[in-house]
Amino acid sequence: MKTKYAVVFICIVALVIIEKESNIISMVSDKLIQRQTPLQTPYTPLDYSNTTQKGSLTVLKMLLSNLSGTKGNLSEEQEGGELEDVGSYSYSGGRKHILLMATTRTGSSFVGEFFNQHRENMFYLFEPLWHVERMLTTATEANNGTALAGIYRDVLQALFLCDFSPLEKYITPPPQDHVTPALFRRESSLSLCEEHVCSPVNKDVVERYHCKTRRCGPLNLTLASESCLSKQHHAVKTVRVRQLETLQPLVEDPRLDVRVIQLVRDPRAILASRMVAFSSKYQTWKAWAQDGQVPEDDEEVKRLKGNCDHIRMSAEVGLSQPRWLRSRYMLVRYEDIARYPMQKAEEMYRFTGIPFSSQAREWILRNTQTTQEASGIYSTQKNSSEQAEKWRFSIPFTLAQVVQRVCGPTMKLFGYRFVENEKTLINKSISLLEDKLFN
Ligand SMILES: *[C@@H]1O[C@H](CO)[C@@H](O)[C@H](O)[C@H]1NC(C)=O
Ligand SMILES: *[C@@H]1O[C@H](CO)[C@@H](O)[C@H](O)[C@H]1NC(C)=O
Ligand SMILES: *[C@@H]1O[C@H](CO)[C@@H](O)[C@H](O)[C@H]1NC(C)=O
Ligand SMILES: *[C@@H]1O[C@H](CO)[C@@H](O)[C@H](O)[C@H]1NC(C)=O
Ligand SMILES: *[C@@H]1O[C@H](CO)[C@@H](O)[C@H](O)[C@H]1NC(C)=O
Numbered sequence: 342m343k344t345k346y347a348v349v350f351i352c353i354v355a356l357v358i359i360e361k362e363s364n365i366i367s368m369v370s371d372k373l374i375q376r377q378t379p380l381q382t383p384y385t386p387l388d389y390s391n392t393t394q395k396g397s398l399t400v401l402k403m404l405l406s407n408l409s410g411t412k413g414n415l416s417e418e419q420e421g422g423e424l425e426d427v428g429s430y431s432y433s434g435g436r437k438h439i440l441l442m443a444t445t446r447t448g449s450s451f452v453g454e455f456f457n458q459h460r461e462n463m464f465y466l467f468e469p470l471w472h473v474e475r476m477l478t479t480a481t482e483a484n485n486g487t488a489l490a491g492i493y494r495d496v497l498q499a500l501f502l503c504d505f506s507p508l509e510k511y512i513t514p515p516p517q518d519h520v521t522p523a524l525f526r527r528e529s530s531l532s533l534c535e536e537h538v539c540s541p542v543n544k545d546v547v548e549r550y551h552c553k554t555r556r557c558g559p560l561n562l563t564l565a566s567e568s569c570l571s572k573q574h575h576a577v578k579t580v581r582v583r584q585l586e587t588l589q590p591l592v593e594d595p596r597l598d599v600r601v602i603q604l605v606r607d608p609r610a611i612l613a614s615r616m617v618a619f620s621s622k623y624q625t626w627k628a629w630a631q632d633g634q635v636p637e638d639d640e641e642v643k644r645l646k647g648n649c650d651h652i653r654m655s656a657e658v659g660l661s662q663p664r665w666l667r668s669r670y671m672l673v674r675y676e677d678i679a680r681y682p683m684q685k686a687e688e689m690y691r692f693t694g695i696p697f698s699s700q701a702r703e704w705i706l707r708n709t710q711t712t713q714e715a716s717g718i719y720s721t722q723k724n725s726s727e728q729a730e731k732w733r734f735s736i737p738f739t740l741a742q743v744v745q746r747v748c749g750p751t752m753k754l755f756g757y758r759f760v761e762n763e764k765t766l767i768n769k770s771i772s773l774l775e776d777k778l779f780n
Pocket of ligand 2: 485486487488
């Protein structure tokens with residue numbers, strides 16, 4: 342008998358919620374019609390008719406799992422957040438939009454793979470903003486950080502909605518009939534190399550193939566967009582968004598359900614890694630290391646300070662949990678991923694609300710436990726825990742000191758220990774990492 346009553350009760354609760362939600366949705370869609378979005382893509386409130394139902398189902402499922410005591414993967418904190426944010430589920434139709442926000446040499450390609458390798462229902466893009474940056478920062482007149490951040494955000498917003506047209510404007514040479522051979526690192530996205538996104542290779546032209554896994558001709562962006570729409574979840578990795586707060590309108594877009602993962606790393610390690618990866622650009626640093634003198638008012642040092650400050654300020658915004666970002670922000674340290682890749686991947690998936698797929702799990706197992714030699718500096722196939730500490734032997738102590746001086750507050754926030762002398766720097770039994778929980 343009791344169960345019967347429980348079922349009836351649940352149904353009533355669900356009906357009330359569905360009712361309430363439809364009201365909210367019509368309110369919001371009314372607001373949206375009035376609002377001018379920066380996207381050119383027109384959409385109609387009718388688009389919500391199907392997703393509404395899906396959203397209510399999600400809520401119903403959550404309620405059912407709460408009542409029956411099977412909590413699934415939700416932590417208590419997340420639950421609170423999600424129930425509070427219930428509305429956002431309705432409009433995105435259960436889709437999640439993950440933005441992996443990083444800087445270069447923080448292992449973002451590797452962490453991007455955690456999502457790329459999900460496979461089943463994931464549309465992943467690797468650094469789409471590369472095109473925007475290349476076009477706009479070479480056009481000297483448009484080199485304006487504020488304007489650039491807005492453009493990045495709008496292109497990301499469109500991509501999360503599977504609209505490639507704003508991005509197309511920045512691809513050179515311009516795509517012909519929405520077809521381009523020039524999409525940056527297409528092969529890094531499994532979803533852009535699937536069979537139905539793969540156009541036939543033109544036999545008359547000696548063409549290079551655009552995918553590793555199969556012989557694909559240039560990318561038809563219409564097909565890419567269709568593939569995107571067919572996938573439940575979307576993820577974008579980017580090292581080009583500098584300030585988290587510039588993303589506020591994107592996070593607040595009711596059509597999206599955005600989760601931001603900020604990936605950070607010890608700035609001393611980043612400098613050491615950049616000096617190897619971008620060797621010619623870092624000649625000045627090498628020279629300074631040799632004469633032991635670093636002019637702290639030099640542009641290079643200022644740029645380092647600027648980068649550190651941006652990363653720290655973004656993290657401060659995220660960790661302070663402003664209303665617009667509540668339960669949508671996660672800070673992850675590269676070093677923790679290197680030490681506990683599987684555990685961190687699970688945490689990230691739990692945070693996004695996307696089930697951790699067996700394919701992703703297998704990929705992580707394969708790529709963190711190999712003894713295989715690194716096949717290049719961009720390789721993600723490395724013994725990650727060993728790799729994470731290598732920088733301590735490659736960075737000259739003088740430079741580590743400079744980083745500690747200009748990036749001090751950033752290092753403190755993330756829990757990276759300072760070293761006072763070279764001995765400590767290269768003594769592996771001394772950890773430079775404080776155990777820290779952020780979220
Ligand atoms: C909405 O649902 C109807 C009927 O189930 C279907 O025909 C239509 O294609 C769906 N629209 C969208 C946008 O999914
Ligand atoms: C940069 O762009 C923003 C927004 O378009 C504008 O308000 C600002 O004046 C510009 N700044 C400079 C220095 O051009
Ligand atoms: C790209 O794909 C779309 C959708 O299948 C198709 O209609 C279009 O003709 C293709 N474009 C080219 C240039 O092949
Ligand atoms: C990876 O490196 C760590 C640290 O040096 C070592 O303990 C571990 O055995 C290595 N794992 C493999 C599979 O080589
Ligand atoms: C490294 O640090 C440990 C712990 O502080 C210390 O016992 C050891 O002597 C150090 N090793 C070297 C080579 O300095």
